[in-house]
Amino acid sequence: MAQIKVPLKKVTDLPLDVVPVYMTEGSAGADLIAAIPAPVILEPGQYRLIDTGIAIALPPGYEAQVRPRSGLAAKHGITCLNTPGTIDADYRGEIKVILINHGQQPFTIQPGERIAQLVIAPVVQGQWVITDELPQTERGTGGFGHTGR
């Protein structure tokens, strides 16, 4: 697994282990916890910005994606509203997670609970070359299921 050093600052006074953990050797995502002082109830259909207690300084050329945890989604209908959330390399604020309850039952987020995962990925910025004609392809303008269902 490729690794890169990422400065990380704890930005909460709560006595929680906020450093994201890769739960297995091969995990792509490190789990983010809810840095909240008390349980938070998400009613069905409700969404809320949840603190994670950390700020990071990604090296230039990288982003981090805030992705849902599939267990919370499959068992409780809990996901990230803006998935994948984008953490820019130049962002120094607290990483937050926009959790939404798509399920039928109220869901209680416990302090320190693992609510999402952070995946670090390389990014490339486009240099837009303005043109009147784009190179032709077999697909052309076909999309949105034009090859069949």
Ligand SMILES: O=c1ccn([C@H]2C[C@H](O)[C@@H](COP(=O)(O)OP(=O)(O)OP(=O)(O)O)O2)c(=O)[nH]1
């Ligand atoms: O799930 C998320 C998504 C974003 N952010 C932070 C980091 C990111 O660098 C910043 C801006 O995110 P984004 O570009 O997605 O939001 P925006 O609405 O375009 O805000 P801005 O105008 O600040 O770029 O907010 C989070 O903490 N969690």
Ligand SMILES: [Mg+2]
């Ligand atoms: Mg933005």
